[in-house]
Amino acid sequence: MHTRKNPQKAKPTDTRKVAYAVVFVAMGVALAPYTSFPVGIAKINPTQHFVNILSAVLLGPWWAVTVAAVIGLIRNAMGVGTLLAFPGGMIGAFLAGYLYRRTRNLYAGAGGEIFGTGILAPVASALLVAPVFMGKAIPVLALIPSFLGSTVAGAILGVLAVRMLERADLVDLTPSLQ
Amino acid sequence: MNSEKPESPAEPGKAASAENFILTEQLRYSYKKAPPDWKLNQMDLAIQGNEYFLIAGPSGSGKSTLCRTFNGLIPHFYGGLLEGRVQVGGRNTAEWTVGDFFSQVGMVFQNPESQLFNRTVENELAFGLESLGIPRQEMKRRVPNTAQKLGITHLLNRDPHSLSGGEQQLASIAAMLCLKPKVLVLDEPYANLDPAHVGRVRKALRNIHGRGTGIIIAEHRMNYTAPDAGRMILVDQGRIKEDGPPSFLLTSKNADRFGLTLGWKAENPRVADRPLPGNSNERNRTPVLTAEDITYKVGGRMVLDRIRFAIHRGESVAVLGANGAGKTTLLKHLNGLVRPAKGRIRLLGESIRNRKVSQLARQVGMAFQNPAGQFFKLTVQEEILAGPRAMDCLDEAWIEEIIRLFELVPLLNRSPFRLSGGEKKRVAFAAALAAKPDILVMDEPTAGQDGHFRSSLGGLLSEIRSRGRTVIFATHDLAFAAENSPRWLVMQEGRIVRDDSPETILPDIRFLEKVGLHETVRK
Amino acid sequence: MLDPRTKLILVIHYAVLVVASGRLPSLATEWAVLIGFILIMRRLKAYGRWLRLVLPMALFFGAVTAWSAGAPAGILAGLKLLTLTTAFFAFFAVTLPEDLGNALVKMGLPYSAAFVTTTAMQFVPVIGRKARGVIAAQQARGIPLEPGLYALRHYPAFLAPLLLQAFQLAEELAEALEARGFGRPGRSFYKEYRLRARDWIVMGIGAAVTAAVLMSPFRL
Numbered sequence: 001m002h003t004r005k006n007p008q009k010a011k012p013t014d015t016r017k018v019a020y021a022v023v024f025v026a027m028g029v030a031l032a033p034y035t036s037f038p039v040g041i042a043k044i045n046p047t048q049h050f051v052n053i054l055s056a057v058l059l060g061p062w063w064a065v066t067v068a069a070v071i072g073l074i075r076n077a078m079g080v081g082t083l084l085a086f087p088g089g090m091i092g093a094f095l096a097g098y099l100y101r102r103t104r105n106l107y108a109g110a111g112g113e114i115f116g117t118g119i120l121a122p123v124a125s126a127l128l129v130a131p132v133f134m135g136k137a138i139p140v141l142a143l144i145p146s147f148l149g150s151t152v153a154g155a156i157l158g159v160l161a162v163r164m165l166e167r168a169d170l171v172d173l174t175p176s177l178q
Numbered sequence: 179m180n181s182e183k184p185e186s187p188a189e190p191g192k193a194a195s196a197e198n199f200i201l202t203e204q205l206r207y208s209y210k211k212a213p214p215d216w217k218l219n220q221m222d223l224a225i226q227g228n229e230y231f232l233i234a235g236p237s238g239s240g241k242s243t244l245c246r247t248f249n250g251l252i253p254h255f256y257g258g259l260l261e262g263r264v265q266v267g268g269r270n271t272a273e274w275t276v277g278d279f280f281s282q283v284g285m286v287f288q289n290p291e292s293q294l295f296n297r298t299v300e301n302e303l304a305f306g307l308e309s310l311g312i313p314r315q316e317m318k319r320r321v322p323n324t325a326q327k328l329g330i331t332h333l334l335n336r337d338p339h340s341l342s343g344g345e346q347q348l349a350s351i352a353a354m355l356c357l358k359p360k361v362l363v364l365d366e367p368y369a370n371l372d373p374a375h376v377g378r379v380r381k382a383l384r385n386i387h388g389r390g391t392g393i394i395i396a397e398h399r400m401n402y403t404a405p406d407a408g409r410m411i412l413v414d415q416g417r418i419k420e421d422g423p424p425s426f427l428l429t430s431k432n433a434d435r436f437g438l439t440l441g442w443k444a445e446n447p448r449v450a451d452r453p454l455p456g457n458s459n460e461r462n463r464t465p466v467l468t469a470e471d472i473t474y475k476v477g478g479r480m481v482l483d484r485i486r487f488a489i490h491r492g493e494s495v496a497v498l499g500a501n502g503a504g505k506t507t508l509l510k511h512l513n514g515l516v517r518p519a520k521g522r523i524r525l526l527g528e529s530i531r532n533r534k535v536s537q538l539a540r541q542v543g544m545a546f547q548n549p550a551g552q553f554f555k556l557t558v559q560e561e562i563l564a565g566p567r568a569m570d571c572l573d574e575a576w577i578e579e580i581i582r583l584f585e586l587v588p589l590l591n592r593s594p595f596r597l598s599g600g601e602k603k604r605v606a607f608a609a610a611l612a613a614k615p616d617i618l619v620m621d622e623p624t625a626g627q628d629g630h631f632r633s634s635l636g637g638l639l640s641e642i643r644s645r646g647r648t649v650i651f652a653t654h655d656l657a658f659a660a661e662n663s664p665r666w667l668v669m670q671e672g673r674i675v676r677d678d679s680p681e682t683i684l685p686d687i688r689f690l691e692k693v694g695l696h697e698t699v700r701k
Numbered sequence: 702m703l704d705p706r707t708k709l710i711l712v713i714h715y716a717v718l719v720v721a722s723g724r725l726p727s728l729a730t731e732w733a734v735l736i737g738f739i740l741i742m743r744r745l746k747a748y749g750r751w752l753r754l755v756l757p758m759a760l761f762f763g764a765v766t767a768w769s770a771g772a773p774a775g776i777l778a779g780l781k782l783l784t785l786t787t788a789f790f791a792f793f794a795v796t797l798p799e800d801l802g803n804a805l806v807k808m809g810l811p812y813s814a815a816f817v818t819t820t821a822m823q824f825v826p827v828i829g830r831k832a833r834g835v836i837a838a839q840q841a842r843g844i845p846l847e848p849g850l851y852a853l854r855h856y857p858a859f860l861a862p863l864l865l866q867a868f869q870l871a872e873e874l875a876e877a878l879e880a881r882g883f884g885r886p887g888r889s890f891y892k893e894y895r896l897r898a899r900d901w902i903v904m905g906i907g908a909a910v911t912a913a914v915l916m917s918p919f920r921l
């Protein structure tokens with residue numbers, strides 16, 4: 001009776017991805033005050049984009065979007081983020097995850113993050129989010145500098161981090177999580 | 179095919195009954211696939227369902243690894259290469275998933291911070307039941323019952339991350355016990371607990387065992403475990419060296435060789451037989467370190483309350499106290515990491531108020547409670563050199579000497595994050611000493627360490643002191659403190675309640691009980 | 702008490718009203734109503750603390766808008782943001798995140814997504830502690846490390862060890878989750894979530910009010 005062969009023998013579960021997602025979200029929320037700095041009137045906060053690269057590479061596009069959305073949700077609930085965090089985080093995360101999955105190239109992923117957050121997200125914010133508040137669109141140009149600054153800084157950090165984790169032999173990028 | 183699973187997963191596998199609930203045959207395991215590096219080797223082991231079973235062995239011998247094979251985490255979660263077989267409740271673990279075993283083999287891991295993840299202790303207890311799909315009414319019965327059995331009913335509404343180490347340990351055990359497992363596996367449950375908490379956990383485990391649940395426990399501290407266990411094995415380099423009743427095994431030659439008896443004798447801590455370098459003969463000179471009415475509050479609660487003491491050059495001072503007494507907070511004041519709300523610290527007579535931590539590092543070297551949390555370089559060598567380089571005080575001869583002293587030569591090019599527990603501590607001590615500080619501060623130097631490490635650390639400390647350096651350490655390990663320091667500062671709820679020698683403190687059982695340093699639980 | 706889903710639907714209705722408002726008096730009224738509610742729930746003190754964090758953000762947002770679309774639009778935008786976020790503050794003041802998560806799971810949200818949200822909130826302070834620990838460890842070895850731009854420049858010294866610790870934490874958490882049967886099909890719920898008659902009634906009233914206000918000739 002106890003000799004059943006398990007049909008899904010030793011199938012890697014999603015548990016690891018869930019645990020990493022939890023920790024990435026916690027990092028995205030907790031580290032913001034440690035790594036943000038003002039540039040002119042805008043505040044550059046690369047943490048979100050740094051986390052985007054990590055989750056895109058390690059967990060794939062769908063988890064990356066989820067992580068970005070949850071970071072936005074918690075930061076809003078805690079009163080330390082704006083609604084702009086949603087387009088500002090999720091678009092780049094998805095693009096980074098998608099491009100990385102297609103190309104398996106870290107730099108393609110980082111490029112996706114920068115294009116998604118630096119160009120697409122301000123457009124989406126100006127066209128969709130801003131009108132909700134102002135009744136009319138605001139110029140995209142008003143948003144690009146702070147979005148672009150954050151994402152470039154975050155993407156650089158993310159790439160460095162993934163490289164470092166590989167070197168420290170803590171992350172094996174080829175198989176496992178993906 | 180689901181119907182072939184046992185009718186109710188919550189019920190322990192009855193087919194196997196008490197006979198050899200866990201069975202390993204020629205078990206070999208390697209975390210790496212290629213080339214295999216066998217961390218468990220030729221293990222043949224049969225454990226019955228109702229035993230109280232102790233796994234002992236030096237650090238890095240494979241105790242935790244063995245525990246992970248009992249519920250299928252190895253191989254399913256860790257991957258790697260497993261040869262031979264492990265059978266639990268009559269089922270081969272390789273052919274079933276962790277989810278099929280977790281309710282029969284409850285696993286309590288060493289680090290409570292990462293195994294408690296719910297908002298309240300109550301939810302923590304319910305989580306496993308929810309996974310099993312137990313009906314709500316049954317859950318509502320089991321959760322309070324289990325809490326009551328372990329005496330943690332008053333904690334049910336607390337956030338697990340706000341509890342003390344001992345309370346967290348009890349909550350983790352309760353979360354597993356709720357599932358009514360056949361066997362409870364605990365990996366170093368006592369490493370960070372004060373004696374009073376150890377007493378509570380031990381009593382709870384004896385109770386559970388009395389009601390028919392098997393206990394498997396991996397520990398270094400024989401004095402806490404051997405009296406309770408009915409059988410023990412000694413593991414070394416992944417092989418079983420000895421197997422038998424603890425009283426018999428602890429008198430064997432092998433036990434001596436692996437330093438097990440050190441912890442065993444420690445049941446009644448004795449003051450060191452060898453003469454310790456005296457503390458008092460320099461008392462008339464300026465103290466190296468004085469605390470003047472240090473007071474510190476967190477969120478309106480007094481964590482330190484008018485602490486005062488003076489420490490002289492060459493002294494060795496042990497700070498003792500229960501979990502949460504404020505030991506770590508006090509040590510962090512000594513190098514300015516935490517600043518007092520009132521009062522001041524003087525270093526060689528001068529207040530440290532206006533000095534940065536990074537400047538004080540030159541005089542005060544600190545090794546933290548959690549060694550993994552203090553590394554920031556990718557190799558051991560870099561780690562040790564980081565401090566002296568930053569402070570521009572690199573003394574090659576000294577570095578070579580401490581590397582020799584701490585036996586770190588074979589580790590220099592490894593990553594500090596990947597070492598075994600004992601090795602991590604050694605690197606942390608070496609790094610703290612690298613800049614030749616006058617004062618060495620250590621937080622829980624012996625937590626989770628094997629007998630060998632404890633005795634060699636003792637030797638190191640007296641060598642360091644003989645060179646005119648001062649040593650201050652916080653610990654709950656009375657035996658280690660008695661052997662290595664002639665002066666004890668005993669803390670309770672943020673105050674120093676006694677500053678005396680171990681000879682006078684140790685016989686005062688009533689006092690030790692009162693401050694949570696004695697195992698018997700007060701009623 | 703009401704089911705978390707009911708509360709969520711109510712707050713969404715309220716958010717729709719706030720978004721639809723285009724005049725200062727309506728926004729001010731909506732804000733005042735929320736403050737009244739917070740007062741009744743005895744959360745005014747927490748709201749004050751929260752406001753201190755949100756106010757600069759609203760000002761900044763208003764400033765950006767004013768710069769691109771004129772001062773009146775800027776004031777309106779700032780106030781609207783404030784009112785909208787206050788509505789969600791009020792919502793979270795009366796709803797536990799885990800209740801919300803579990804209720805949403807009942808509505809079809811994947812369990813892992815809800816689990817990530819509620820559990821991550823538990824681990825935010827843990828990561829914060831670890832970050833402070835990394836800084837403390839280096840200061841204690843003579844390396845001055847401050848947050849902010851400096852931490853970025855010295856990225857390997859700050860983020861690298863933190864990341865290594867975070868990965869360790871994730872591995873241990875995953876192990877602990879496995880050991881408690883995470884991801885097994887057929888979960889049950891310790892708390893009961895059920896839509897009772899009063900939930901349906903409250904939801905009905907909410908929908909009716911929103912529809913009436915939006916349809917009425919009165920310009921919000």
Ligand SMILES: Nc1ncnc2c1ncn2[C@@H]1O[C@H](COP(=O)(O)OP(=O)(O)OP(=O)(O)O)[C@@H](O)[C@H]1O
Nearest residue numbers: 209217236237238239240241242243244598599600
């Ligand atoms: N996740 C892992 N990946 C790779 N190697 C590991 C892993 N965990 C442990 N090891 C290695 O396996 C060996 C046995 O480790 P294990 O943790 O079982 O020792 P232990 O007896 O529990 O030691 P301690 O008393 O220090 O806890 C060690 O050499 C260790 O470095």
Ligand SMILES: Nc1ncnc2c1ncn2[C@@H]1O[C@H](COP(=O)(O)OP(=O)(O)OP(=O)(O)O)[C@@H](O)[C@H]1O
Nearest residue numbers: 343476481499500501502503504505506507508547
């Ligand atoms: N930063 C902080 N925030 C909140 N509470 C704190 C903080 N630091 C210390 N505490 C509290 O102060 C008390 C003393 O903590 P401390 O870590 O100094 O105890 P300890 O004696 O070192 O205990 P253990 O033996 O468990 O290590 C505890 O109750 C702890 O919860």
Ligand SMILES: [Mg+2]
Nearest residue numbers: 241242243365
């Ligand atoms: Mg171990």
Ligand SMILES: [Mg+2]
Nearest residue numbers: 505506547621
């Ligand atoms: Mg401590």
